[in-house]
Amino acid sequence: MFQIIGIVLLFGLVFGSYIISGGNMGVIMHALPHEMMAIGGAGVAAFLISNSVPVIKSSLAGFGKVFAGPKWKAADYRDLLSLLFLLTKTMKSKGVIALESHIENPKESTIFSRFPKVMKDHFAVDFICDTLRMMTMNLEDPHQVEDAMEKQLEKHHHESSSPAEAMQSLADGLPALGIVAAVLGIVKTMGAITEPPAVLGSMIGGALVGTFLGVFLAYGFIGPMANRLKFCYDQEALFYHVIRDILVAHLHGNSAQVSVEIGRGSVPTVFQPSFLEMEEALKTAGAEAPA
Numbered sequence: 001m002f003q004i005i006g007i008v009l010l011f012g013l014v015f016g017s018y019i020i021s022g023g024n025m026g027v028i029m030h031a032l033p034h035e036m037m038a039i040g041g042a043g044v045a046a047f048l049i050s051n052s053v054p055v056i057k058s059s060l061a062g063f064g065k066v067f068a069g070p071k072w073k074a075a076d077y078r079d080l081l082s083l084l085f086l087l088t089k090t091m092k093s094k095g096v097i098a099l100e101s102h103i104e105n106p107k108e109s110t111i112f113s114r115f116p117k118v119m120k121d122h123f124a125v126d127f128i129c130d131t132l133r134m135m136t137m138n139l140e141d142p143h144q145v146e147d148a149m150e151k152q153l154e155k156h157h158h159e160s161s162s163p164a165e166a167m168q169s170l171a172d173g174l175p176a177l178g179i180v181a182a183v184l185g186i187v188k189t190m191g192a193i194t195e196p197p198a199v200l201g202s203m204i205g206g207a208l209v210g211t212f213l214g215v216f217l218a219y220g221f222i223g224p225m226a227n228r229l230k231f232c233y234d235q236e237a238l239f240y241h242v243i244r245d246i247l248v249a250h251l252h253g254n255s256a257q258v259s260v261e262i263g264r265g266s267v268p269t270v271f272q273p274s275f276l277e278m279e280e281a282l283k284t285a286g287a288e289a290p291a
Contacts, residue, residue, distance in 0.1 A: 164226050167226035
């Protein structure tokens, strides 16, 4: 919502101030098609040259995320804490054998199936199952497990946030591409040096539109969208950090309740459930847990 308001304000205030100060929008509108063809076309071409197909596809999908925001909400964090409570409690109270059926085939698990949104995130499910599987293989050194988890998180975050980096690279290049378009306009003007001053002035004004568009799009539109996208990916990464913190706490010998409480402290403040809310959720999860 605020992103849409920001875009409206961006265009309204920039062009509004230009019109109020006596600027002629006709000059901009006349130059806009071919200047945008040069800047936008070169920007898209550079974007295609510098990125792989998966990054390009993810970047296109990222535009939706800019407006929708991070996918994990408060209810999702409660579900995650409840899921990990049930898994660690099962491992603690019933042993490794009881846990194996859940981590070897999470799609058929009566525990995982209770939390469909978490189940849709393949990395979250694999991250949980792989870590618990390491624990069942007697890899009980918390530092080794934590180091292995940290490497997985770093790799996943690097891969998932690449669209934001690609978009930021595009934003960084747009001012220079605007200068390229402006230089081409100046070259065109110099080729018509015998024209009357009024014509030359209009041609120079049109050339400068290229510089304006490059800077305007970079710092007013694409750059802020890249920053917003990076924020979304950083926020979503915290979801997986909660998984790490709970499983490491469990590996240190803490009870399921204590491990989840440690994980609750890692939940972003805006989404963090209170102690009482989490206690009630865990009671409900425990009461509904399969025997």
